[in-house]
Amino acid sequence: MFEGGACGRPVYNTPVGVDGELVCLMHSSDPNKDQGAFWEEFERILKLAGEGIADFSGFVFPEADFRDRTFTPRCIFRGAMFTRRANFLGAMFTQEADFWRATFKQKTVFGAATFTQEANFSQATFTQRADFGGATFTQSADFSSAQFSQRTDFSYSRFAQIARFTEAEFGQIASFSNAKFENYCSFSQTTFRGTAFRQATFTQGASFGGATFTQGADFFGATFTQRANFAWATFTQRANFLLAKFTQGANFARATFTKGADFTEARFTQEADFRRATFTEEAEFRETVFPKQENDSDRPGAVFTLARFEKPEEVIFYQTDLSRVLFHNCDVSKFLFSNVTWRKRPGNDKNMVFDEVVSLENENPSALRLPEDSPDERNYSLVAELYQQLKKNYDDRRDYWTAGDFHYGEMELKRQSSRRRNPLLRWWHRNLGLAAWYKYASEYGENYLRPVGWLLVVVALLAYLFPMAGLSPRISLQAPYQNVLASATPKLGYWQVLDHSLLTALSVAAFQREFVYEPIYPWGLILRLLELPLTSTLLALFLLAVRRHCRR
Structure with a gap:
């Protein structure tokens, strides 16, 4: 009995081999026991408890029909066994309902039931179908380590406080469609063999860490207002998160998706963590x-x-x-x-x-x-x-x-x-190194206009510098000249000098060997030798960039 209390009821005359020990009528597993006497004693305990404790620990119930029943006292069903159908449809528990390690042999219905205080189904066993559809859990609900052998329905149920399904096991599909979890809920280490959380709402944190989904996992349209944890979860079949909403981050680190994962139109407002996940x-x-x-x-x-x-x-x-x-x-x-x-x-x-x-x-x-x-x-x-x-x-x-x-x-x-540690050398590498000049010249071969621009600048600059270094005409001119100042005579104007110099710069850029105006040694030759690699490099970068763009 609850808290070690004695049963105190007369010993029931149990048929040989049924119970194995001396028990009362309420604890006997005899399927032919007097049900009238059983329910009479049940009602007596319930009435006597008032708003205190009604202790049904270890009771073996025949078919139980509690539809729309209101349980005023704190109800203890710890270790109880329901050998036949248990119907709590629309029932209300105004105080704690404790079904710890209870066993339900046949179909169990808690649909539309209301649990005003704590509901404890920890380590409970549901051998046949379990229906909690539309149930309301006003305080905490504990289903940790519970065993659900067949189909389980929590659709449209409401969990106002903490809901624990840690290490629970669902033998067939478990439906939590349109369920509302208004506080933290834990499905950590839970085993699902087909589950549906379609349109479910998780207002606070939700943990599915280490959970195993051996059949399809359907989270279509589910809403996670706080952080959702699926770390180390295993999805053996297809995982569907179509249109799911994650407002405060989602953790799928080290999760395993064996048969495909669909996050189509899912919305992550904060960080989505898929580190070390396997697809x-x-x-x-x-x-x-x-x-x-x-x-x-x-x-x-x-x-x-x-x-x-x-x-x-x-x-x-x-x-x-x-x-x-x-x-x-x-x-x-x-x-x-x-x-x-x-x-x-x-x-x-x-x-x-x-x-x-x-x-x-x-x-x-x-x-x-x-x-x-x-x-x-x-x-x-x-x-x-x-x-x-x-x-x-x-x-x-x-x-x-x-x-x-x-x-x-x-x-x-x-x-x-x-690899340079010296700040000056690092600056030189980043700003004046070969890669840096490649960037300045053509954006690493991605811009064909930039080398053209630089080519024009180089030619224009050399066209200005060549007259200063000196030019010697190969043909007879009316006024030979050696520098831009000397050449600015009435017979040969300033702009005409630059025109001749530009012709020389273009000739060098075009790899000409003979010039109409020859740069004078030594500075003219130095400028010529400097222009040749510059213009040829820029031309090569231009052709490379054009090739890349033409290939596109």
């Missing part, structure tokens, strides 16, 4: 909403770091904003990115990845952090590897424009990365 088959993120670039832009909106996709060609991101998504340490070379939005690079509006600029003070980009003695600010090589994968991805799909943006990003990281 064995397809994964769909069609029109999935992640936090955008303009909102709290230094924090990740979604994290796929170290996530493993065993069929990457079946992973699709369609019409999704990826401006705050981390992909480093995740091979994205075969993903399908269709009509997605990447982060925009300040200054030139090229596509870039969030991994390049994410604040390292956050928890998730830990792989981007380097030891304190490292000269670089972050792991540039890791982000460059991501750019290489994205470049290959878009190149393979012949989207060369976007691939060019990621080529630019890869080169930017190579320019910024340096």
Whole structure:
């Protein structure tokens, strides 16, 4: 009995082999016992309890019909056994209802029941169907370690306070469709064999950490107002999160999706964490909403770091904003990115990845952090590897424009990365190194207008400098000259001198060996030797950029 109390009732004359020990009528498992006497004693206990404790611990109930019944006392059914149908449809418990380790052998109905105080079904066993549809739990509801062998229905039920289903086991489909969890709920380590949380509402935190879904998991249209935890969860069949809403972040770290995951039109207002998650088959993120670039832009909106996709060609991101998504340490070379939005690079509006600029003070980009003695600010090589994968991805799909943006990003990281510890040498590498000049000249081969502009500048500058260094005509002129001041005579004007000098500069740029006006040794020759590699390099960069654009 409850709290170690003695039964105190007369010993029932139990048939041989039924109970195995001396018990009273209320505790006897004899299916032929006097039901009239049983219910008479039950009502006596209930009436005598008033608003105190009605102790039915260990009672063995025949078929029980409590439809629309109001239980005023605190009802203790600990270890009770309901051998036949138990019907609590519309029942009301005004005080605690304690069914700890109770066993329900036949169909059990608590539909539309109201539990005003705590409801304890911890370690209870439901052998047949269990129906809690439309039930209201005003205070805490504890179903931890409960066993549900057949179909279970909690649809349209309401949990006003904490709901615990930790380590519960559902043998068949469990429906929580349109259920309302107004406080924290825990399904940690719970085993589901088919479950539906369609349109369910989780107002406070919800934990499915370590839960196992051996059949389909349906969270269509579910709403998680606070953080949702699915870390270490296992989805053996398809996981459906279509139109689900996550307002305060969702944790799918180390979750396993064996038969596909569908997050189509799911909405993540805060961070969605898929670190080290495993996707064995397809994964769909069609029109999935992640936090955008303009909102709290230094924090990740979604994290796929170290996530493993065993069929990457079946992973699709369609019409999704990826401006705050981390992909480093995740091979994205075969993903399908269709009509997605990447982060925009300040200054030139090229596509870039969030991994390049994410604040390292956050928890998730830990792989981007380097030891304190490292000269670089972050792991540039890791982000460059991501750019290489994205470049290959878009190149393979012949989207060369976007691939060019990621080529630019890869080169930017190579320019910024340096093993030099000396600040001056690092500055030199980043601003005057070979990669830096490649950027200045043509944006790493992505801009064909820039080398043309620089080419015009070089030619114009040399056209101005050649007369100062001196030019010697190969043909007879009315007024030979050696510098721009001497040449400015009535016979040969200033602009005509520059015209001749421009002709010389163009001849050098065009690789001509013979000139109408020969630069005079030594400074003219030096300018000529300087112009030749500059113009040829710029011309090569122009042709390279044109080739890339024509290929597009």
